[in-house]
Amino acid sequence: MTGLEVRDVTVTYPGRPPVLAVDSVSLTVERGEIVALLGPSGCGKSSLLGAVVGTVPPASGVVRWAGEDVTRVPVHRRQFGMIFQDGQLFPHRTVAGNVAFGLEMQRTPRDERAQRVAELLETVGLTGYEDRPVTDLSGGQRQRVALARSLAPRPRLLALDEPLSSLDAGLRARLATEVRDILLAVGTTAMVVTHDPAEAETMATRVVRMEDGRLL
Ligand code: ADP
Ligand code: MG
Secondary structure, eight states: OEEEEEEEEEEEEOSSSOEEEEEEEEEEEETTOEEEEEOOTTSSHHHHHHHHHTSSOOSEEEEEETTEEOTTSOGGGTTEEEEOTTOOOOTTSBHHHHHHHHHHHTTOOHHHHHHHHHHHHHHTTOTTOTTSBGGGSOHHHHHHHHHHHHHTTOOSEEEEESTTTTSOHHHHHHHHHHHHHHHHHHTOEEEEEESOHHHHHHHOSEEEEEETTEEO
């Protein structure tokens, strides 16, 4: 079943001359697929991902989910989740508080929320860490909290932008496998941006290469 459809999406930034970051890109992601967008720094990966999730308005083109045009739907209404390089956790919240965030926004009832948080912490192997401040965690643990937090509201699509780049090499390889296994277990449709070919191969069910704003 078709999940995401990107049709002729172009992203430009003002400048002299203007920057053509994404040049008429088309891409389809089926439900349950984990697609890696692989390419060198500056080739437009983050801009394309931004157009998909709604943080970057495309100059032209269409983004659809299940056939529905979401190009003008604001970020928080797309039911898409996002994870960035540094996780961007809320420093004043505990582990459980971070994971609960999206559920609070959705006004999920308290009992259901607690149950979902426990379920997600188990999924990412952090049961028992509920009340820890996130500032005490290692980089790898923080990214697992970020993963649990973004999965908690059951996003239709999860967008990951260089999610492992801030970690050291050994941990990165291990976590890449772990993240893939979690995404496959949950059955999430995902788009992961990376400049690391090994990471792309490990994490994705399909690798798409990008260069100079275009897919190869
Ligand atoms: P990647 O994620 O592959 O490194 P980006 O999408 O971040 O690439 O950037 C693509 C191009 O767009 C680069 O030339 C970058 O300098 C430019 N760019 C990205 N964001 C902005 C911005 N906010 N303003 C101006 N230029 C930008
Ligand atoms: Mg980027």
